[in-house]
Amino acid sequence: MTELTGQAATQLANIEASSGRTRAEFTAEIAAAGLEKHGEIVSYLKQNHGLTHGNANLVAKLVRDDMAGGPASDEELLQAQYSGPKAALVPIYDEVSAIALGLGDDVDQVIQKTGVSFRRAKQFLLVQAPSAKRVQLGLNLPHTPKDERVKETSGMCSHRVDITSPEDVDDSVASWIAAAYEAADG
Amino acid sequence: MSDFVFHVHEPEPPLHRWVESIWYAKGTVPYKREKIAPTGSTVFLFILGDPIIETADNGEGETIRSDFGILVGPHDRPVINEPTGETHAVGVVLTPVGVRPTLGMVPSNLRGRVLHLNEAWPEAAGIRQLLLGEGDPSAMVSTLERQLTSTVGAAESGVSRIESALQLIEADPVLPIADVAASVDVSHSHLVREFTYFVGITPRAMARLLRLRRLLEGLDVRDATDWADLSVSLGWYDQAHLIRDFKRHTGVTPTEYVTAQRATFGQVAPEDAAGFVPQS
Structure with missing residues (x-):
């Protein structure tokens, strides 16, 4: 998982705090929902988690990075099973x-x-x-x-x-x- | 009950950390068998007189008949104890974390089981010989305490954290396990695994049975009991949930429990009779 710095890190921390979900949990959930395209993920996040377009855009980018980054971790796989x-x-x-x-x-x-x-x-x-x-x-x-x-x-x-x-x-x-x-x- | 001799001895430190009590019993109980509700502890007994039959899982599990000794692993269902004649035995009640240091066994492998003590624990034969060589009950108990003290293993790392968790659960069995984990500074899943490693039952199962112990120990079977009131004050969702847990851990309904205790113990139920359901 690539670490963020500066403004994006603050933005992610705020999203995690207000949505009650971590980046890994978002990734597990999106993977479980079978979504892959950026636009689909953005709409999903806006609809299901009430994220603003800007926030959904950032999370979608990170989720796609994580999903492309090889096999999911044990924690992500387990979260996906019990999401x-x-x-x-x-x-x-x-x-x-x-x-x-x-x-x-x-x-x-x-x-x-x-x-x-x-x-x-x-x-x-x-x-x-x-x-x-x-x-x-x-x-x-x-x-x-x-x-x-x-x-x-x-x-x-x-x-x-x-x-x-x-x-x-x-x-x-x-x-x-x-x-x-x-x-x-x- | 007056001809039934029962002594309980609390060992000295450091053994006390692993062994809650050593007891001596001799006499004939005025009933055929009894259901014994779980305390969260593993118990083993050396039988010195007539054989004793023990059955796990409220009578539905394994059955052992022995004139040597029986090991009862950690459990959350009642065990049925049936003496075939006069009971003459010396027993050891371990603390919830006492199985590994005292017996060198994996607690999870013993859960819900009754085993022949001589098959499960090679040291048992020598210890039983020593007990048979002693003249009186207090000498037997001291000999057993000395033996256990000399063979007990060292504390493994992590065990003190689980002892702290146990104290929190005993003090408040309704406390969410996530809060217990936070109090001892580990993640929820780490606590559940480490607790089960040392105790053999999960923290959730332990909390459930300790809540019922608290109810049984505070119950005066001579008086009318307001079960609805009691269920709320001890944190059950409602009376139906209390009855379900009561049956799970004692094997009988609250009414059957009170009737059996009254019939056997009469006006003065001894304090250490909590959780016992005599059956004729």
Whole structure:
């Protein structure tokens, strides 16, 4: 990300303060909205964030610089997954990722465009936000737990669990994640 | 309950930082089994008498029957304790950050689980032999305290920050976790990860169960309780949310809880009975 100096830096700081969004968040949001052209981005910012034309023009320029500057950072990818109405799902993601990362120093967290993968020798957990209502956990489990929340599935993961509230990330969910972690040992 | 012997000892520093209490119990409880609400702590017990059966996750999780010892990891659902005869045991209640230094284990791997103590912790067999060689309860407790003091690990960096966070959550369980993070000068996501690394449950889950502990410890089961009033004063959105959390952590409704406590403990419920739901 190119650093700004002088007048433009002050202008950006003011935009960030009044809109409540950082430059990285704007970039993540624009990327998630699939906008690429300067004019489209300017109109989007004016319509959705009430930016003046001059401010929208600056942000559009910076966003396009950032998007052209190679792959997005982990933070930007994660923000894009939980932007807009999906921001309400962040507490669920926080609970689940803390549990997965707490299982051992050998857990790798790989943030992708459409989900976050937690891996040991192989993937044991995939966390996605398919709608604004739920976070979906894909687990690789050797056995099906006796709980109606766990659905058998096929493909990358053996089981699927939908979580709609952070309170639902309880002992059972933690024990399924731990069981998937143990099974992913080579 | 008069023939039930129960002593609680608070260890001296430096062990006290990791071990909240060591208890000794001997006697027969006047009921078949009990649900025990979570405190946020990991507990392990050496069984010296008849076998004890423990089941995790309000009876839906793993079941262990042991005449040696049981380790109960950090949990947010009730554990079911079922003595098969006379209870004779020495137990250790760890502080929320005590698992790593005391047992050298990863707390997240123990969450919501009950384990055979001898399989989980190799040192347990030697310690249990020492306990069996002691004549009286206070000698057993001192021996256990000495053993734990001699084997406990050093404090890892970051643990004091989590101890501060725990103090803030205990003082005010309704405090947003973002505010706790700001008070200890780390980002929200850093706090959640570091807390879970040391404690095994997330700060949000801990805050939820500590709020319910506060309710249970302040509850006088002999009196009529205004649940609507109580839910508001302790920061629940409404009575329905209080009942949902109550069931999650105790395994029963408030009414069932009060009825069970009255039936067993009569007019004078002991202070340390908070969170226990005896079942005939």
